[in-house]
Amino acid sequence: MTLNTEREGKETLRRRASTPIPSAHQPGPRDRQLPVDPRHPPLGQSASYQAGDKSVHPRASWSSDSEESDSSGAECLYRVVLLGDHGVGKSSLASIFAGIQEKDAHKHIGEDTYERTLTVDGEETTLVVMDTWETEKQEEDEKWVQDYCMQVGNAYVIVYSITDRSSFESASELRIQLRRIRQAENIPIILVGNKSDLVRCREVAVEEGRACAVVFDCKFIETSASLHHNVHELFEGIVRQIRLRRDSKEANERRRSIYKRKESITKKARRFLDRLVAKNNKKMALKVRSKSCHDLTVL
Template identity: 90%
Template sequence: MTLNTQRDSKETLRRRASTPIPSSHQSGPRQKDGPADPHHPPLGQSASYHPGDKTILSRVNWSSDSEDSDSSGADCLYRVVLLGDHGVGKSSLANIFAGIQEKDANEHIGEDTHERTLTVDGEETTLIVMDTWETEKQEEDEKWVQDYCMQVGNAYVIVYSITDRSSFESASELRIQLRRIRQAENIPIILVGNKSDLVRCREVAVEEGRACAVVFDCKFIETSASLHHNVNELFEGIVRQIRLRRDSKETNERRRSIYKRKESITKKARRFLDRLVAKNNKKMALKVRSKSCHDLSVL
């Protein structure tokens, strides 16, 4: 994955330090029967979108039901929301995405929203990663902030620590909440087991993470923010998962062919045999599905 420092030669990279708070939340809860909140940006638009901003509107326009869009060469912008318990490594993953070095992390405390343009499979996509799930505000404020996070993401990363079983259980609950709130939407959700380098302290096995992903119909990957292991693969996978839901079958097949060229012959052969056996064996089909849950290049 390439993290570009510029969108093009004329426009420099931007980093958003915080997510704007809709004014309706500041003055109290929204009326149930009232009009839609004009400050709540629709899916596929920047968190900093304001009504009438035709520049953002023209750049960002994604519906998961679209079958005819082709993003080749397009400048696409999507929000990725990090969810999970305190201390699981959400901010560390966000800082790596933002290119913030560990030694400089203290200087960036309070910067909870970051924007980067990624080049994946030869095409550019801009992600806004939101690490706004936890707040230092009062409990009432935290509740509506979390409700807001559940509604505005184009993709979700649910993080738990492999050294903390309670965080794994919380991750399962978050997946259930997302299914309830966004049940009619085909949004990418990736379950992430962080701190994979702490082998001796492991409380959640890899197989448990995969099984959870299969049950809750999401993707799975283990990372180590401290070693930068699989972090690039995670954000590349998010881009691929968004594209798979957004673009036409033909466009995705072309991208898939590019991705497959990079695979080893052994991996290709193993995948072919797994699919062949799974056709006549339901148990094997479930096993294959469990294996594919960590392949972020397929649905």
């Protein structure tokens, strides 16, 4: 997998800065309108796209090693919202996605929405990652922004710290809120246990994260933003989860075949045996489901 941070013509990466929150003296939260600026679209929206729109628009790319390319040149854009308690690493994950180096992080203080094109399984998809869940504004504004975030995402990443059990419990509550607000929609939700490098401080076991993902019917992955461990896999997995829900079975099978060619023989054999045993054993089926909750290439 390669991470490209430059475009042709050596243009800088297009990145969206912080979206201003309406001030307290303006009308009530539900009546407020965010400013419209072609260079800075409303929170969670694109100046030229709606969710799933397609058009040719060159941007910096984050490419996975693939053997095919999208001959149509079409590109789709989706909003990914980061949820979770303060300090769990949401901004660190967003910065890695945006290609921001740690030494340059101080230059991007205040930015909370990032747009980037990923090439996954030979096709381009643009993600707008929104790190807008927390705000330093008044409590009334914060509630309004959080309600808005719950409604505009095409995919959600719920982050907790494996070193903080309370953040894990909050993540479970957020999943319940999403189910209530977006219950009729088949949207990708990924539970992320961040800071996996802090082994000695661990308060939430891997098995607990997986069990929570199975109960709440979402995907699960552990990451380490400080080591960049599984961060690329997370965002590429988001793209695959969106496609699995959006596109036809044939299109997904074609992409799946590309991915499978890279798998080891051992992993292929293990998956086949799991499916075979699970057919006639309900307990084993639940166990297999628990195993597959961290496989971001399947539903």
